[in-house]
Amino acid sequence: MADKKFRYNLRDHAADYWERSPKWRRVSLSISFIAFFYALPFLNNPLINTPGSDFQSVLFYPVGMYVLMAIGLNIVVGKSGLLDLGYVAFFAIGAYTMAILGTHTSLNFWEILPIGIALAMVSGVLLGTPTLRLRGDYLAIVTLGFGEIVRIVAVNIEAIGGPRGIAGIPTPPDLFKAKFTILDPKPYYWVLLTFTLLIIWMVRRMAARRPGRAWDAIRQDDDVAQLMGVNTLKYKVWAFVLGAAVAGAGGVLYASQILSIVPDQFNLNVSILILACVVFGGIGNLWGVILGAALLAFTPERIRFLSQPRILVFGIALVVMMNLRPDGILPKKKREHFDPNWKTVEESGEGEIK
């Protein structure tokens, strides 16, 4: 086949390179990557600049925020295979926690953050425990409903501003020398980046251990997972709750940057767009999802100079991409590996068991 010659599988090559690398090279590569992303707001490259909107703001919202939320949703959709169409609800709960507590109490951002995460997690448990017994389409419908309910409740409660939302949300207090002001999105971006790195670290640890195996099993065959002793409901609720925690943290940070929120910011579109990020990047593949979210968030800003037709261009680009790479940019594919220690044992029953 002619195309086989030209097909250079970047992901496999990158993974091979990483696996072959000694520890010092992995550490230095990781440090340079992380440093690059912390320095990103200072990068004034015409290629990635966003004419028509402030590049530093774009880095925080939508790019950084989408990446964070996509990582969170990927735990639910990608790892455990639960289709959640109401993910924005947890984002809204985080944002409203910041808005309400920030305007009515003297608590600051850092004190509200754990409360927002906790409330999002509690709502994850409350929604998840009864509904995660449902499967597939039914779960999707229930979560879709939940996402809308949270928004509609916010619209209808006058005490939290009703449709006008809440304005005058305080900014976080200064941290070291960084001042959080409406004019400078850089500190917010750095906080967001720190959250994101922390969450990537946590997700990777979970994925390689018992929870990761349990989620893999649930996604592939729920019944067999149960019969192999996996408490599937417990691990599904955990996936839901962890996803909710990530969105909740994002919501708190978002509200403290944007300073005023209205319920309509948390509509179904956000849920769908985050899900699109996950699917576009490659369901279940952490790096794919991050790349997908960054691209989906960045592209409309990059082509803002096209003004109205930009959404059309964006849509066409999306359709073309999904045709070229139907499994996402970096599809999840487990790589097989061999260890020379696993010498061939031809006859069945060579070993002993206790």
Place this chain on the structure above:
Amino acid sequence: MTEKLLELKNVTMKFGGVTALNEVNLHVNKGEIAALIGPNGAGKTTVFNVVTGVYKPTSGEVNFNAQSLIGRKRYQVTKMGIARTFQNIRLFGESTALENVVTGADVHSKSGVVGAIFGTPRSRREEAAAVERGMELLEFMGLKHRAGQLGKNLPYGDQRRLEIARALATNPQLLLLDEPAAGFNPAEKVALAATIRKIRDAGYTVLLIEHDMSLIMDISDRVAVLDFGQKIADDVPKVVQNDPRVIEAYLGAPADAS
């Protein structure tokens, strides 16, 4: 020595108007290889499903180590010490062979999500123990060289063996094998018989469903026969083999029977 590990008392299982099991009494003694045979549709797999908590029987009792299994969740039944394989192979195809087995071995781990995130000493210890147990079982089933391969990419026979390894990883007292020799050639069947004996000798109790009579007669200590949801025989293989009702169930009534 004849301690009953598993006991079904008058178990009836109805699906709407269909009676899959009708007042079935069945038991498995500790340390034996028991077999469950019968024509297709006799209710053999239904017995497995009732025991492992997939179905709740319409009436009757299911006891394991003198504890009732009825109403228990599937993962609890597994934790209590019953593991099974499936008639149509149901591995986690997108996971490696080792991951498949370790998923079973996780049953006895106590650390969960929080332990995994923070890498607590208990989590690390249990991870290492589960992986070690997994490798041990892969070696036992002759699959060590397949450890890093995906379940779906394994040859058919290895998939069947991997299912047994995965079930053993849960450290069951009772191992339920649903047609473990289906699709095997004679040489593979002989090897499988040896493996099942080895599993019994290691202290596990085995209940298997099988259609291959020579395998059944070779390895089982006791054979129960189901036909249309009813038990029609339950004895040592020799006796069952010559039971006229069993012959009738399998071959039909003799021509001269009036």
